[in-house]
Amino acid sequence: MTESRWLDEHQQRAWRSFLAATRLLQAQLDRELQRDSGIPHAYYEILVRLSEAPDRVLRMSELADASESSRSRLSHAVTRLEEAGWVVRESCSTDRRGAFARLTDEGFAALAAAAPSHVASVRRLLIDRLTGEQLEQLRVISDTVLAGLRGTDAFAHCPQAQAVCEAAEPGSVTLPESAESAGVTPA
Amino acid sequence: MTESRWLDEHQQRAWRSFLAATRLLQAQLDRELQRDSGIPHAYYEILVRLSEAPDRVLRMSELADASESSRSRLSHAVTRLEEAGWVVRESCSTDRRGAFARLTDEGFAALAAAAPSHVASVRRLLIDRLTGEQLEQLRVISDTVLAGLRGTDAFAHCPQAQAVCEAAEPGSVTLPESAESAGVTPA
DNA sequence: AGCGTATAGTAAAGCGTTCAACTAATGATA
DNA sequence: TATCATTAGTTGAACGCTTTACTATACGCT
Numbered sequence: 165m166t167e168s169r170w171l172d173e174h175q176q177r178a179w180r181s182f183l184a185a186t187r188l189l190q191a192q193l194d195r196e197l198q199r200d201s202g203i204p205h206a207y208y209e210i211l212v213r214l215s216e217a218p219d220r221v222l223r224m225s226e227l228a229d230a231s232e233s234s235r236s237r238l239s240h241a242v243t244r245l246e247e248a249g250w251v252v253r254e255s256c257s258t259d260r261r262g263a264f265a266r267l268t269d270e271g272f273a274a275l276a277a278a279a280p281s282h283v284a285s286v287r288r289l290l291i292d293r294l295t296g297e298q299l300e301q302l303r304v305i306s307d308t309v310l311a312g313l314r315g316t317d318a319f320a321h322c323p324q325a326q327a328v329c330e331a332a333e334p335g336s337v338t339l340p341e342s343a344e345s346a347g348v349t350p351a
Numbered sequence: 352m353t354e355s356r357w358l359d360e361h362q363q364r365a366w367r368s369f370l371a372a373t374r375l376l377q378a379q380l381d382r383e384l385q386r387d388s389g390i391p392h393a394y395y396e397i398l399v400r401l402s403e404a405p406d407r408v409l410r411m412s413e414l415a416d417a418s419e420s421s422r423s424r425l426s427h428a429v430t431r432l433e434e435a436g437w438v439v440r441e442s443c444s445t446d447r448r449g450a451f452a453r454l455t456d457e458g459f460a461a462l463a464a465a466a467p468s469h470v471a472s473v474r475r476l477l478i479d480r481l482t483g484e485q486l487e488q489l490r491v492i493s494d495t496v497l498a499g500l501r502g503t504d505a506f507a508h509c510p511q512a513q514a515v516c517e518a519a520e521p522g523s524v525t526l527p528e529s530a531e532s533a534g535v536t537p538a
Numbered sequence: 539a540g541c542g543t544a545t546a547g548t549a550a551a552g553c554g555t556t557c558a559a560c561t562a563a564t565g566a567t568a
Numbered sequence: 569t570a571t572c573a574t575t576a577g578t579t580g581a582a583c584g585c586t587t588t589a590c591t592a593t594a595c596g597c598t
Contacts, residue, residue, distance in 0.1 A: 181494050182493045224576075234555085235577065236556070236557080236579085237555060237556075240555075259575095261561095261576040262576060283356070291362050293495055306371070306373075391584080423549090424585060425547095426549085427549095446594075447592080547593100560579075561577085562577085563575085565574075
């Protein structure tokens, strides 16, 4: 390969700002969600994906892909969510290896209760701070990065994570990270 | 407060793409760094900050702030890094509560060995995929988010994390996330 | 000096993630 | 139908992070 190049000052600044912003933002969102609703953000996301699925049921693998999660991580998480009574596992009759995860009514209720405050956090810390143009720039940049991630280990375990990129295309309308589609819309 | 508002389709797309991209990107960078050099990214960052400090020494608190880390987390991390022989703790004579962390020669060597491949990863997955304009957009967006994070819990423990924002201002030249300033420049 | 508060740093428990190993069922091939 | 690779999912150990509590020192005020 060509000899390695460092980052110039411009790139360095962008990289460090990005690193710090994403790190602190994620930590803050996690903390607020935990504080306000007692749900870790990772689990919240799982509940959201389930809430958007038909009948609120998904194969474990599909759920793992949809939530950008490894199978192992999802398995542990579902165990926890099951203990909380928010999800139940169901076995699959056509493929006896398989398992479904189903969102319970309690789980849905917990999600509905947590969503407004979480959306408010996302708005306050990110969305409402950016102009419409910046938001669009951020989307394009994110999709570009996602496309580049394809073919790496990041997608090795979740080939369907591509759906995230494709969801950015018109046609497959994406739904809120907050159970809106499921009728919990507050507005 | 005003009634809570969901995200519109535009915002939703941006938010989800951003979420997926940052999550997968971080995971991938972490994985590659771990695979190529056996260093978790969080620890790598600590080594970088130390390598940039005068005499490669920093007070624990300063190091915590510089690496956007809680004191507790840093304390644990330094314990690990000490076990690896990459950092040593030194006591402070003027403030007996205080402690310094010093980067050892071995630590510096480990950092120098890890840097090229890590920078290459950052380039391949992020920097080189974006135009100069996009990179600048990303920097502005990140700095905006960082500014908004000020005053939240995220900054409660690290008031000096502001330095990250300010570093974006000309004057305090920021240095590479890779020990370049310390003379390990490969190019 | 003496007292109260703030600061520096560490320690321990609990939690979530990763990694590697493992079980079980499916599917493809001969 | 016997075999072997693949896929679905789970499990346990190791690891790092967070939270809370704690020790020790410094500072500020009277």
